[in-house]
Amino acid sequence: AQSVTQLDSQVPVFEEAPVELRCNYSSSVSVYLFWYVQYPNQGLQLLLKYLSGSTLVKGINGFEAEFNKSQTSFHLRKPSVHISDTAEYFCAVSLQYTDKLIFGTGTRLQVFP
Amino acid sequence: DADVTQTPRNRITKTGKRIMLECSQTKGHDRMYWYRQDPGLGLRLIYYSFDVKDINKGEISDGYSVSRQAQAKFSLSLESAIPNQTALYFCATSAGNYGYTFGSGTRLTVV
Numbered sequence A: 001a002q003s004v005t006q007l008d009s010q011v012p013v014f015e016e017a018p019v020e021l022r023c024n025y026s027s028s029v030s031v032y033l034f035w036y037v038q039y040p041n042q043g044l045q046l047l048l049k050y051l052s053g054s055t056l057v058k059g060i061n062g063f064e065a066e067f068n069k070s071q072t073s074f075h076l077r078k079p080s081v082h083i084s085d086t087a088e089y090f091c092a093v094s095l096q097y098t099d100k101l102i103f104g105t106g107t108r109l110q111v112f113p
Numbered sequence B: 001d002a003d004v005t006q007t008p009r010n011r012i013t014k015t016g017k018r019i020m021l022e023c024s025q026t027k028g029h030d031r032m033y034w035y036r037q038d039p040g041l042g043l044r045l046i047y048y049s050f051d052v053k054d055i056n057k058g059e060i061s062d063g064y065s066v067s068r069q070a071q072a073k074f075s076l077s078l079e080s081a082i083p084n085q086t087a088l089y090f091c092a093t094s095a096g097n098y099g100y101t102f103g104s105g106t107r108l109t110v111v
Helices: none
Strands: A003-005 A012-013 A019-021 A024-026 A033-037 A044-050 A056-058 A064-067 A073-078 A086-093 A109-110 B003-006 B011-012 B020-023 B031-038 B043-052 B054-057 B064-070 B073-078 B087-094 B106-110
Touching: A003 A012, A003 A086, A003 B054, A012 A019, A012 B106, A019 A109, A024 A073, A033 A073, A033 A109, A044 A073, A073 A086, A086 B003, B011 B020, B020 B031, B020 B106, B031 B064, B031 B073, B043 B064, B043 B073, B054 B064, B073 B087
Parallel strands: A012 A109, B011 B106
Antiparallel strands: A003 A024, A019 A073, A033 A044, A033 A086, A056 A064, A064 A073, A086 A109, B003 B020, B020 B073, B031 B043, B031 B087, B043 B054, B064 B073, B087 B106
8 A cells, every 4th residue: 555754744944945845655556646735724735746757846836846766755845935835735645547645644834034 | 616615614513413514516526535634644535436426435434424415515424423533624526636626624623
């Protein structure tokens, strides 16, 4: 069975600094990978997804992620964060053709002025 | 109007009561899902439905039931609520392996 590990439960960072949120997955077959963001008191919003093709995926709000098959990782990055990026971020994986998402436990990004 | 609407947004109920959480969507998607979110545990799948006649259990279905009344409606019921069902519940829809659209959630407290 597949699983997702988000290595950091909280990431504090100052405004305009770069950030990386780490995600590793476990699966014996090909997967699709996703990052979602949850702003306070809201539902989850899709940031970006990897289905196939280029391993560097660009998403909304200046975020990007890189799929690394050998490391089974899908880390999320942003070169310069804003206060408004403060939110919880979830990595998720689904097996191809199953359309069932398995979520990580989330990483709370807190951006300080 | 939101693509995925959940009602109610907040609910407090007593132990042993039956409660229904409702979800409706205007995306035209066949696939619908119910998840619960608990601090530190992320989101866990309760039930999912790939069409009106297809209902499947997720990883934590005990104590819950669902009804898919139409393509656009998918309800989650707690037959006899217990305090450890206190959580944030999300409904989501999908057209395939391209990501989900989530509702805004229902915050349920069982006292």
